[in-house]
Amino acid sequence: MKKVISIVAMIVPLLMAQGQGCSDAGICSVGKSFENDSLVFKNSLEWGSQYAKGDADVSYVAHFLSYTKRFNARFAFSAKVTLSTATGSFGTRTQFGDAILVGNYHFRPQKKQHWSALLGLKFPFTASNLKINGFSLPLDYQSSLGTIDAFLGVNWRVQRWDFNTVWQIPLVNLNKNSYFREYGGTNDFVSTNLFERQPDALVKVSYTQPIPNSRWSIKPNLIAIYHLGEDSFENIFGQREKIQGSSGLTVNANVNINYVFNTSHQIDLALASPFVVRDVRPDGLTRSLVINLVYQYSF
Amino acid sequence: MKKLSILGLALLLFGCQEEGVLTQTPNSTTLNPNATLRYFGDFYPTAGIQVEGGVRIYQTPGGFQLELNGFSISSGPDLKVYLSQADTPSNFVNLGNLTGQTVYSIPNAVNLSNYSHVLIHCQQYNHLFAIAPLQEN
Structure with a gap:
């Protein structure tokens, strides 16, 4: 227990750093599906709640509900629904975010290592054009990026080490955001009208x-995310414009603290903060601090 | 019981959607009292839409301003005010959301002589609601 407290004490100052971090556009948590390979139970439910601080004065409270079905030692399937509340100078907006469906395949374990792969899809519940009183909101206030995405991932577990790689690819752009900096009354957020992400x-x-x-x-x-290209938006003249500085690397430090009550019940506390950031964050994935608490019930 | 709990949880989630109160002050524009009327026009609707009123474009010391005059229109999602080079939204300037405001500033970079129409257009579903051909005063 003393070790846990010491490590938390070391991590907390890191969390005070400002910058751009992982939200839950999906990619940060989708790899978690790899980690739950218990064969004792066929089903598990997870409820997660998250508090996060974002760019400008935006803060977030988000929740998710997830169900995982293990068909056998090889195949598992999970479905997850997210709900997010963003609060800041524009006001408060709460809405469902995405439904995320992920299938996992676990290869036959070798001596001290274990490979698995995942394939997933993310479906948005909104077109990322939520408004307050008819006033368009930046993506920082949107509960979803408004894209149908595919996830492709591989995990390699060797002893106590896990190495994940996941690729998140927007397949269909349903984003109809209509926020213009020119009409927003603030310079805190860039224009994201009809946003297209990479x-x-x-x-x-x-x-x-x-x-x-x-x-x-x-x-x-450690979670490193590389945004593979510049995002773009349609300017007030109807012309598509790239958002310079929106591509690049984000590196997040993260620590998970797990407590197992018994074989059916466990909780997981995650604390995360970025220390390498992109220059511009039009997608609103600007969390500088994330605290995530997840309860898992297996049956 | 387990299924009922899950259903209850799902209903609780769906009850959580909320649109709060706008606390940001939007860019509000009022008509400059020294404005000179340069262009005007009346709106006509596209199929299935009702619209009334017209549009006036004024020149002011700070630039051009567009005013919706006696204006009302069928409700629609994501309606925008476009200054357009044709009666379709192909080459246009997006002046912003159609809200309660009636006056819109036209960016100084716009050469007004190239624009012949004002459109009310639903951007999200790409549906044109109303058209006002402009006439020079």
Whole structure:
């Protein structure tokens, strides 16, 4: 327990850093599906709640509900629904975000290593054009990016190390956002009218450290996300314009603290913050601090 | 019981959608009292739409301003005010959302002589609602 407290004490100052971080556009958490390979139960439900601080004065409270079905030792399928509330100088907007469907395939385990792969789809519940009183809102206030995305991923587990790579590809752009900086009354957010986003590639490295003689474990991890190109929007003259500085690397430090009540119940607390950021974050994925609490019930 | 709990949880989630109160002050434009009328026109609707009123474009010391005059229109999602080079939204300037405001500033970069129409257009579903051909005063 003392070790847990020490590690948390080391991580907290890091979380005070400002910058751009992982939201849940999907890619940050989709790799988590790899990690749950218990064969004791066929089903599990997860409820997660998150608090995050974003760019300008925007803060977020988000929730998700997830169901995972393990068909056998090889195949698992999970479905997840997200709900997000953004609060800032424009006001408060709450809406469903996305439905995320992920299939996992676990290859036959070898001596000390284990490979698995995932294929997923993300469906938005909105066209990313939520308004307040008819006033268009930047993407920072939108609960979804408004794209149908595919996830392709591979995980390699060797002893206590996990290496994930996930590619998030927008397949269909349904984004109808209509926010213009010119008419927004603030320079805090860039124009994202009819926003088009580029794919992301994620690499995650994590190490699981069980705390001896306890139900606790701790998993520090690094998440690097490369945004593979400049996003674009349609300007007030109806011409498509690239958003310079919107491509590039984000690196997040993350720590998961897990407590197992018994074989059916466990909780996981995650704390995350970025320390390498992109120059411009038009997609609103600007979390500088994320605190995520997840409860899992297996049956 | 388990199924009922899940259903209850789902209903709780769906009950959580909320559109709060706008706390940001939007860019509001009022008509400059020294404005000179340069262009005007009356709106006519596209199929299935009702519209009344017209549009006036004024020259002011700070640039051009567009005023919707005696204006009302069938409700629609994501309606925008376009200054357009034709009666279709192909070459246009998006002046912003159609809200309660009646006066819109026209960006200084716009050469007004190239624009012949004002359109009310639903951007999200790409549906034209109303057209006002402009006449020089």
